[in-house]
Amino acid sequence: MIVALDRHALAVGLAKGMTLATARALCPALDVAESDTLADRQLVEHIASWMERYTPCVGLIASDGAPPDGVTLDITGAAHLLGGEESLLADCLTRLRAQGFEATAAIAGTAECAAAFARFKDEMIIIPRGTEPQAAAALPIAALDLSSSDVIALARLGLKTIDDLASRPRAPLAARFGHDLLARLDRVRGVVETPITPRRFIPAFITERRFAEPIGHEDDIHRTILTLAADLARLLEKQGQGGRRFELAFFRADGAMRRLGIETARPLRDPKTVMRLFRDRLNTLADPLDPGFGFDVIRLSVPVAEILDAHEPDFDGRTDFAEDLAALIEKLGVRLHPSRVMRLHAEDTHLPERTMRYLPAQDGNAALAAEWDLWSDADLPPLRPIRLIDPPEPVEVIAEVPDGPPIRFRWRRVFHVVVKAEGPERLAPEWWRMTGQALPPTRDYYRVENEQGARFWLFRGGLYERETNDPRWFVHGLFG
Amino acid sequence: MPIASSDLQSLRQSIAKIGRDGSARQMDPVSKKMPTGHPAIDQALGGGLARDALHEVAPQSPSDLAAATGFALGLIGRLAQKRDWVWIGEEMTRHEGGQAYGPGLKNFGLDPARLLLVAPRVAEDGLKAAEDALRCAALGAVLLEPWGLPKQLDLVALRRLALAAEENTVPLIVLRHGGQSLAGSLRTRWRVAAAPSYGRESVGHPRFALTLLLNRQAGAQGAGGSWTTEWSHGERLFRPTDSVDHLSASTNGPAETPDAA
Numbered sequence: 175m176i177v178a179l180d181r182h183a184l185a186v187g188l189a190k191g192m193t194l195a196t197a198r199a200l201c202p203a204l205d206v207a208e209s210d211t212l213a214d215r216q217l218v219e220h221i222a223s224w225m226e227r228y229t230p231c232v233g234l235i236a237s238d239g240a241p242p243d244g245v246t247l248d249i250t251g252a253a254h255l256l257g258g259e260e261s262l263l264a265d266c267l268t269r270l271r272a273q274g275f276e277a278t279a280a281i282a283g284t285a286e287c288a289a290a291f292a293r294f295k296d297e298m299i300i301i302p303r304g305t306e307p308q309a310a311a312a313l314p315i316a317a318l319d320l321s322s323s324d325v326i327a328l329a330r331l332g333l334k335t336i337d338d339l340a341s342r343p344r345a346p347l348a349a350r351f352g353h354d355l356l357a358r359l360d361r362v363r364g365v366v367e368t369p370i371t372p373r374r375f376i377p378a379f380i381t382e383r384r385f386a387e388p389i390g391h392e393d394d395i396h397r398t399i400l401t402l403a404a405d406l407a408r409l410l411e412k413q414g415q416g417g418r419r420f421e422l423a424f425f426r427a428d429g430a431m432r433r434l435g436i437e438t439a440r441p442l443r444d445p446k447t448v449m450r451l452f453r454d455r456l457n458t459l460a461d462p463l464d465p466g467f468g469f470d471v472i473r474l475s476v477p478v479a480e481i482l483d484a485h486e487p488d489f490d491g492r493t494d495f496a497e498d499l500a501a502l503i504e505k506l507g508v509r510l511h512p513s514r515v516m517r518l519h520a521e522d523t524h525l526p527e528r529t530m531r532y533l534p535a536q537d538g539n540a541a542l543a544a545e546w547d548l549w550s551d552a553d554l555p556p557l558r559p560i561r562l563i564d565p566p567e568p569v570e571v572i573a574e575v576p577d578g579p580p581i582r583f584r585w586r587r588v589f590h591v592v593v594k595a596e597g598p599e600r601l602a603p604e605w606w607r608m609t610g611q612a613l614p615p616t617r618d619y620y621r622v623e624n625e626q627g628a629r630f631w632l633f634r635g636g637l638y639e640r641e642t643n644d645p646r647w648f649v650h651g652l653f654g
Numbered sequence: 655m656p657i658a659s660s661d662l663q664s665l666r667q668s669i670a671k672i673g674r675d676g677s678a679r680q681m682d683p684v685s686k687k688m689p690t691g692h693p694a695i696d697q698a699l700g701g702g703l704a705r706d707a708l709h710e711v712a713p714q715s716p717s718d719l720a721a722a723t724g725f726a727l728g729l730i731g732r733l734a735q736k737r738d739w740v741w742i743g744e745e746m747t748r749h750e751g752g753q754a755y756g757p758g759l760k761n762f763g764l765d766p767a768r769l770l771l772v773a774p775r776v777a778e779d780g781l782k783a784a785e786d787a788l789r790c791a792a793l794g795a796v797l798l799e800p801w802g803l804p805k806q807l808d809l810v811a812l813r814r815l816a817l818a819a820e821e822n823t824v825p826l827i828v829l830r831h832g833g834q835s836l837a838g839s840l841r842t843r844w845r846v847a848a849a850p851s852y853g854r855e856s857v858g859h860p861r862f863a864l865t866l867l868l869n870r871q872a873g874a875q876g877a878g879g880s881w882t883t884e885w886s887h888g889e890r891l892f893r894p895t896d897s898v899d900h901l902s903a904s905t906n907g908p909a910e911t912p913d914a915a
Contacts, residue, residue, distance in 0.1 A: 499770075501790070502790040506786060510775075514772060515771075532771065556762055558755060564752070651758065654724020
């Protein structure tokens, strides 16, 4: 079945939905390519990303139930940057054609109206605001994107254009075809406006630079980022805000675009710091930024901002330390990934592997010393290991009695003779946290020391005779 | 007012030091040293472990990894005091050697809230992270735990790290899992083995058998040595084991061997 076809195929008389055999009969020289919906989808997404060069508010349009085959842009306030609507439209089409696409485009007061014109008129067209209903009159019924049975039914009634429909009384139409038809009619005629659903969240703070001559030199790019960051800092300062996330978008003249994001540990607006973070990011890219023939639009935006007051240092300079540390956390987060720079947090549970959680340090959850008070005991030798083997590793253990301490054990092919053992410390499963699951076995923990003095944290899973007849042993940690 | 000749002597020495390297910071090299608490070790180190340098800690055998970790953590507990410190553990080291365990660190006398844990995927990232960390003067210490002996950790890389440590007086301890010793700008190199803890029945405070293999500490004779020491997490210091044995034997002699009673 034919899913899509080009201008020449249309001219020969082929149509969507035709079987391949019929099409071949009509046109033996037909070029056929297997349809690949996923690739189509990616291509449309890619074009939509690239379209962000004109405005950050870009949405996808699709016929009912079909994959998206078009892009809508909200160019309110953006057209003047390119010398008006006409030159924006021309620029857009020229660039798309230069990339080998066949495209049609239209500008109108509402997205659906523009979409209808782009689909059903070949030439590029700008509908002056307020004249949409008149302009839409000549569009065919198909522009309403109705089900095929509705289209056939309307054709039988002799209704072929939007005008034919619009000039009819509405009530009988609604009764026969449902209110949906009228709603579609109103939208295509530009009478009712439906907002564009942007593909991406639109940042509150945006700055950008457009270049008549695309830039590609590293120094130029860095300089541009710095000026953008300075512009952004002024915007942020006016609102008393700082960015927690920054995003750079590079648009290449040939249709490629690349996004780079950084996250910061605290609200930030200092242009030099922002610049430094991006430079680190750029330097550590596994897949470096490829300017090709140059970028012609570079945009810096802040998708996430927070309140940032002017910085007031403390008397004892302690804030400097905090600042330095926050800067380090940020830097490492950019270099590695925020999730790879962590703080330890205590959890209120006695299950050893859950008493502690690693959380990204830059999420601002300052670690608290008090969380750990439970574990301090100055007199006793350590009760918990410094290194936790997680998940616990099974070991072969020989014990004198099934519920006694281990005498010998083998872990990672090394045989250990236990000289001293302390325990058991019984840690029962937290049945109150488990609902509807099988209860894991109770654990009996032992701190043991081998002949050489190496110290281990072992446990036996399952109470002998009560829970199991063949308890298994695990090593769960190593003591210093 | 008469001045004792020894005072005058030390004053002259201090002035001479300012003159030589032109920096007032160098005036009192002792302040850049952290005594371990163990008199013999401190003597060998010329007063204590240098804060502005690189130190290598490695286990004697693979089973001594936890002991080496314990010794390194003890040093860090003393070096960092109340400041934050960074533990850069390559991902593989966490899988193989276990991950830093908060309750255990607290038991060991370290505040887990002061720890910033960095888990780089590969050695190269770890090195860069270490350098970034050493350039942050707010830190008390940096612990770098590479997996094996990464080829990136060469003479040049170590030199860079050493310079960063020196500039900001942030010490770097490299905790090796195995493989060959680092070659280059190290101030000291330690081999650590576990040593049996005190007491016959119960598992006591952690003890380490230390060997100092390389000693380039200022003011030291450059001599190595071997000691056994016990980490006291309450006092946060390394103490000689003989003093503990002796102390316990004299104060509560019979209690030393409860099983014999």
